[in-house]
Amino acid sequence: MALEFHLTNYERYRTQGLEAYRGGDPRRAKFCLLKSAEHLFQMANLSEGRLRDVRSRRAGELLEMAQGLPASTSPRISKDERRGECDDAGDADGSRFEVAERPDVTFDDIAGLESVKEEVRLKIIYPFQHRETASRFGVHPGGGILLYGPPGTGKTLMARAIAGETECAFFTVKPSDILSKWVGEAEQNFESLFAAARAESPSIIFIDEIDALAPKREETQSSVMARLVPQILAELEGFSGSDAPILFVGATNEPWSLDSAILRPGRFDEKIYVGLPDAVARRRVLQIYLEDRPLADDIDLDVLTAKSSGFSGADLRNLCRRAADDAFLVSIATGQDQPITQCGMLRALSELNPSVDSASLARFESYREEN
Ligand code: ADP
Numbered sequence: 001m002a003l004e005f006h007l008t009n010y011e012r013y014r015t016q017g018l019e020a021y022r023g024g025d026p027r028r029a030k031f032c033l034l035k036s037a038e039h040l041f042q043m044a045n046l047s048e049g050r051l052r053d054v055r056s057r058r059a060g061e062l063l064e065m066a067q068g069l070p071a072s073t074s075p076r077i078s079k080d081e082r083r084g085e086c087d088d089a090g091d092a093d094g095s096r097f098e099v100a101e102r103p104d105v106t107f108d109d110i111a112g113l114e115s116v117k118e119e120v121r122l123k124i125i126y127p128f129q130h131r132e133t134a135s136r137f138g139v140h141p142g143g144g145i146l147l148y149g150p151p152g153t154g155k156t157l158m159a160r161a162i163a164g165e166t167e168c169a170f171f172t173v174k175p176s177d178i179l180s181k182w183v184g185e186a187e188q189n190f191e192s193l194f195a196a197a198r199a200e201s202p203s204i205i206f207i208d209e210i211d212a213l214a215p216k217r218e219e220t221q222s223s224v225m226a227r228l229v230p231q232i233l234a235e236l237e238g239f240s241g242s243d244a245p246i247l248f249v250g251a252t253n254e255p256w257s258l259d260s261a262i263l264r265p266g267r268f269d270e271k272i273y274v275g276l277p278d279a280v281a282r283r284r285v286l287q288i289y290l291e292d293r294p295l296a297d298d299i300d301l302d303v304l305t306a307k308s309s310g311f312s313g314a315d316l317r318n319l320c321r322r323a324a325d326d327a328f329l330v331s332i333a334t335g336q337d338q339p340i341t342q343c344g345m346l347r348a349l350s351e352l353n354p355s356v357d358s359a360s361l362a363r364f365e366s367y368r369e370e371n
Pocket of ligand 1: 113150151152153154281285312313
C-alpha cells in the first residue's frame with residue numbers, strides 16, 4: 001500500500017520534473033525531482049537487499065540532479081497560487097536547508113547532565129543505532145523531544161551531541177529561517193525543511209527557541225502562527241512511526257510560552273529538563289575550558305567549583321575566557337607568558353554574576369513539577 005503510493009508519486013514527479021527541465025523551468029524541475037527522490041528514498045526504505053541498494057542509489061542520483069539545478073530566484077507566491085503546480089502544496093526547495101556537517105561533539109564534551117544523557121541514549125540513540133532490534137520490540141526511532149531549561153545550560157550542545165553520537169544528518173534551523181512576513185512563505189519554508197530532512201533520513205532537525213515558532217495561539221495575533229502551529233503538529237504526527245525517521249529536537253528557555261497542543265503525547269513525546277550544572281559538572285566544565293591553556297600550579301578546581309555555585313555552563317566558559325584574556329594581556333605587555341592563576345580566576349569570578357536568577361530557576365522547578 002505504502003509502496004504503491006510512493007511508486008505512483010515517484011513516477012509522477014519524475015516525469016513532471018524531467019518535462020519541466022526540458023521545458024526550461026529549472027525551479028519547477030528542482031521541486032519535482034526532489035519530491036521524486038524523496039518518494040524513491042521511501043521505497044528504498046521499504047525494500048530489502050539489492051533492490052534497496054538500487055533504489056537508494058537512483059534516489060541519490062535524482063537528488064544530486066535536483067541539487068545541481070539553480071535555486072528559486074523568482075518572487076515567492078502564495079500557497080493558493082502554487083496549488084495546481086504540482087498537486088502538492090509545497091516548494092521543496094531543499095537547498096534552503098542544507099545538511100549541516102555532522103557535529104564532532106559527543107557526550108564526552110558535555111559535563112554532567114548524566115540523567116539527561118541516559119534518557120537520550122535510551123529514547124533516541126539506541127533506537128537509531130539498533131534499528132532492527134528496535135523494530136522487533138516495537139520501538140520507533142525518531143519523534144519529538146523538547147529540551148527546556150535556563151539559557152546556557154547546554155541544550156544546543158546536547159542536540160549537537162545527539163547528532164554526533166548517531167549516524168544522522170543534522171539540520172539546525174533558527175526560527176528566523178522559517179518565519180517570514182510573506183503570505184504562505186513560513187509554511188512553505190517549514191515544508192521545505194521536512195522535505196530536505198526526509199530526503200536525508202535518518203536525520204535530526206534541531207530548532208532552537210522553538211517557542212518563537214509555536215507560541216500559545218491564544219496569546220498571539222499573528223495569522224502566520226495560526227497557520228504554522230497546526231502545520232507543525234501535522235508534521236510531528238506524520239513522522240512518528242514513519243519509515244524515514246526524523247528526530248525533531250526543540251529547545252526553549254520558555255517552555256510555558258509554548259502552544260500546549262505541541263506538548264501533547266505523539267508530538268513532543270519527551271520533555272527533558274536541562275538544568276544548572278551540579279558541583280561535579282561545574283568542575284568538569286572548568287577543566288574542559290582550562291586544560292588547554294597555560295595554567296599556574298596554584299589553580300585549585302575544588303575551590304573554584306565551590307565558589308561558582310549557580311553558574312551555568314556558559315557562565316563558566318565566560319569565566320575561563322575572562323581569566324585567559326587577562327593573562328594574555330599581561331603576557332603581551334610583559335613579553336613573557338603569564339599563566340592563568342588562581343588569583344586571576346577568583347578576580348574574574350568576583351566580576352561575574354550567575355546569568356540565571358533564583359526567580360527564574362524557581363519558575364523552571366515549578367514548571368517541571370507540573371509537567
Ligand atoms: P543553551 O542551548 O542551553 O542556551 P548552549 O548549549 O548554547 O546553551 O551552551 C553555551 C555554551 O556553554 C556551550 O557551547 C558550551 O561551551 C558551554 N556549556 C554549557 N553547558 C555545558 C556543559 N554541560 N558542558 C560543557 N559545556 C557547556
